[in-house]
Amino acid sequence: MWVNMGPQHPMTHGLWNLRVRIEGEIIKDVDPEMGFLHRGIEKISEDRHYNEIITLMDRTCYVAGLSWEHLFIIAAEEALHIVPPERAEYIRVLSAELQRIGSHLMWYAAFVQDLGLTTPFLYGMRDRDLILDLFQTYTGGRLTYEYMRVGGVRNDLPLGFTARCRQVVDWLMDRFVEYDRLCLSSTIFRERCDGLGLLSAEDAIAYGVTGPMLRSAGSRRDLRKDRPYSVYGQLQFDVATANTADVTGRYLVRMEEMRQAVKIIRQCLDWLDDNPGPVMASQLPRWLGAPYAPVGNEAYLLKRNYPTGLGFSMVEEPHGEAGAYIVNDGGEHPYRVKFRSPVLINIWAAKRYLPGYRVADIPPIMGSVDVCVGECDR
Amino acid sequence: MSSASLFSVSDTIAAWLLAHIAYVFPPPVKGWLTSGDVVLGLTALIFSAILLGASMINVIVLIWWERKLLGRFMDRRGAMHVGFAGLLQNFADGLKLFRKDTVRPTQADELGFWLSPTAYLVTSLVIFAILPISTGWNGGSLPLTLLLALVIFSFAPLFIFLGAWASNNKYALIGGMRSAAQMIAYEVPILLAVVAVVVLAGSFDLTTIVMEQRNYWFWAPLFLALIVFLTGMLAEMERIPFDLPEAEAELVEGWNTEYGGMLFAFFMLADYVRYLVGSILVVLLFLGGWTLPSYVPSVLTSFPLAGIVWFMVKVYLVFGVFVWVRASLPRMRTDQLLRLGWMRMVPLALLSVILAALVVAAHCLPVLGCVPSMGG
Amino acid sequence: MKRDELAASLTARFGDRILGVDAFPGLLGRVRFDSTIALELFRAFRDDLKFVHLTMVGATDWVDHREVFYVLWSDADLVYVLLSTNLPPDAPTIASAVPIWPSANAHEREAWDLVGVRFEGHPDLRRIFMPEGYAYHPLLRSFKIHEPEDLEVKVRSD
């Protein structure tokens, strides 16, 4: 019997449909159906100036907007041959790591609610609001930031931000203990999660699964270590791994990643305190868009030499490895923008890790994938 | 303890009413109207009305209590803007649901779709007729009140399954099947735990069971039975660690997926009626009912209706425990739930029966001083 | 591994079917190859060069051809490499990489859906984002999105 779970289903946390073939309670086959939120972001990007695409990046992954801005910015700077100042890089890494905590808190809230435990949803959202407050302080937005620009970031951190940020992450460190008490210390939680959704490292690599799902299988693959982009090479942190390859393992990896993110954030804050400087590269062409108005017409296009280039970047996003590929054929707009969404592949690999379990196991297993449909469908 | 009882109050009201009504009628009718049978009939009616009204109000306050408590567990406030502290929120919900359109899916079975919510609510409400609230404040005093209450309590899966099947929805059907399986499985540990109480009290009559607790409440010797009974009640009431039939994450709303409007309100009300009944049973069986320990100063027990007040306080606190559990535990899976029921709860319940027997035996040993009233 | 070594080993094996190994910022290189040797090349990359991870499959619509590119990751060398091949625009067909890397499945469905590249041997080549039966491949350059003015709902306060 094929059962449709979605697109309006509390389990999906967004718009996608999981078609499940069940025999009794046992799952025999699954067929994820995506595309309900396909907004044509790659197509719209071909009609926009580079900095204007950033507004789309926030909405591509709405729980990790700054991570996706970072991804796009790295690729765009490569394609346009622009080097940002180092302080901007540090601010970007700080933002990306704060965003990682925010995204994982959102995941925690949604995942535990799937198990029927409603309290941590409230705790997770409450503590995520503190992160969003920090973002609002320096970017001006709660969920859609439009903060990074090609060649730097929009503005420097406001005064007193670093102290406040330290206060918040200290407070969050205590909350992580509380989360573990609510979940890991609960026999029912462990019975629901242990040994579910097993996906070995070999299978994960073959099926393209990345991020916490891969690391929970014992793999130490983390692009921040393996291929240090931005200033991650200068920061000290560990790769969070687990060796159970199941739902509990993914929970542990994400919790440990949040603690490591706090570690990175503290280092970034120390560096930022000591090293003032510019946050925007000089000599930027005005046709990039904001903060300049991209005033262009035919005359402007004809009398100007544009650089051409290809940009490619991979970023360890909270959900997995996200990629961007930009073709700059010498124009105001990119010729082609292609994104790799980790969530699309992670969901699609459900064909591998879902069959054999029961219907009641679908919410915890799919919850541990951390689905963000916006970036999956783009 | 007040000497008034619910029956005497309704009897007084009925007699007063009939006397005034009969005043305008000629003597033969007047005589018939004031005869004992008519008064008794009207008494029964008034009695039921009072009971129904009181229990409904309690149920609605119970919903409010849960929302507020749950809010505090979750670091938020819960309903607070409708009425004082949100007290009127649930009345608004009920009125709105009453006003709302009720849609029956075209494929649904008509009779079952309409019948099951009503029957579910009615059977749940019937239990109130035999539950003693305080001395004399119960409807019927039968020798087997406890068994009768539990029997009526276990009608529920029938109607839930009927409603789930009738609404012709995959999610609802799975929810209904889970509900039936779970309720039937947890009857056994509940009844065994009750057996322990009965062994200790020596009676199936709830009033007697409460009166037997005047020396000490039964939760102390029967702690195991209390745990088993609470767990079993959680499963019977389908509350959170065991709310598989309504598991939101996999079955949209469980067996009431297709129900809206007044029928949904019936289901909700009946659920909370069952929560109330479950809490009352816990209080009656293990927490001494309306009695208070003897060291409590008599000021606290001598005001009018003190029994009912203390009883309700206990009931709401017990329900608070249920809410606490809901706020801190995730949901189980069907197989784990059944395994917990059969492999953990049944042995524990058997153990508690043995414990109860030992306690009774200890009372009867001459060395320790036999207490005949313990029913051994 | 260096780009020269890669180029040498590939040329030794595939001859002139390897059209070139270019530099690419941040990557090991960009291998341009003839689409006829796709499967053998993929197999060589996975088995011999240990590029176990297929990261991205995409396609670009150029004026006179359609380019399909693959991004691979090597766990041993910690590098990315980009393979790219050109297909004729009227019948863009290439062998599917699913037998080599199962993760190509979703990527190739996406490339078929958006750019209209047909992958032969794909087990389940359906549209993934657009509804089944949609007539266009939206990321082709010939497909124009609406101008904002087309949709303008003229509303005006006061």
Added chain:
Amino acid sequence: MAESGAQAPAPIPGTEQRPLLWVTRPLATAARQFAKSLWRPSTIIYPFERLEDPKFRGEVAVASGKPIGVGEIWDNYRGVHALNINTCISCNLCAFSCPDVCIEMVTVPGGDPKHPKKCPQIDYGKCSFCGFCSDACPEGCLSMTTRYELSVHKREDMVYSPARMFEVFKSKLPMNPIRVERPKNEDQILLDPPICIGCNACSRDCPTQCITMLDIPKPTPKPGEKLAKRIWKEPVINDSDCVRCGTCISVCPKDCLFWGTRQ
């Protein structure tokens, strides 16, 4: 078990907590939170309390009374625009910079009849609150305030006319204190002298009046050579006043003005 179960669940490294007596620890955690939030949960009673209120200004008392949170978050929030009509120079830069094409320049009273004054009108049904327009505004007259309540019954009410945004400006809401400084090394507007016909269009339409038409010497025609039919004037652009709005480029009939860097 799943067929993919290549690894059995191994004991997890000892960072985490093991279950203790079934469920006692989560129960205790919830009870602790209950005790903490009994008096004052971290809820903000929204219509009566607001995060931007002075009482929350210094610190937001979220998380059960423990004062933590972000203080002056509100000044930087990007909400409804405020427009100072008086200083607006109708340069169109906000409309150019809008990625969502939600700004339309509409005529407002106050301009001279030949050159009507145009100010931005924003449709909040399309605006994505990115702040690019206020970044681009050269005069600082368009900025974003902290007002966020924007729910309406009718779609038409979402369009904010210049007058309405001027009212927002007059209400003295906090506006974004963090402004992006104008770039110092921007492109300049250059002139292709042989093409110019001296038509005065650029100087006439320049919103900042920074273009002056200067006379140039009329060359003496060589015998047989025909002089171009033109006015013998050339625009000279005052760079310090120029806001780089490109109006001159777009009105130039001969495309003789272009962006570039002066050597």
Added chain:
Amino acid sequence: MSGQVPAAPKAGNPPAAPAQIADMPLEVIGQPGVPFVEIETLRAREFIPAAKEALSSLLKEQAEGKLIRPVFNWAGRNSLFPLHWGLACCAIEFAAAFGARWDAERFGVVPRSSPRQCDLLIVNGTVTWKVAHKLITLYEQMPEPKWAIAMGNCATGGGPFRTAYSVVPGVDKLIPVDVYIAGCPPRPENMLDGILRLEQLIKERGA
């Protein structure tokens, strides 16, 4: 109480009374000479729809009164159950509004998962053409009285994506919308403000 429950006319009998009543305008029913239901023609199977019709028309008559209507209006506007459905970015702020800091449950707003139990559809995100008919189905599954809120710019007018090939430029092309909330995404306070505005609307216009 629409045509979901049609009373099948029996063969040989005149058309059953409930069907007639359903066709009559509401003002006619209940006037002298027009019976509610012709009891004689009722069979057991037809009783429930007929009783429902009679009850509902009675209720509507009563609701015209000065006393009942404000009460139901008060109840209706103070207990709005939105559908638990997340589309895109605004769904995150929708969830945040139910979080601890804003706690939309204070107003009696409790999200339900089944459209049968909802009376408010909050379209919180971009609606694509692929999901449009599902949105309409969900809206139609909700029983009357019902309202819809377009939350955020994508639902209001397509937002930044309205030029794309797959996006519905404004959800009011599919379903009637009562309140629009601007923002990209709107803050949780803004969403609560929208709900309060809807309550105001119900108070003014009636349920």
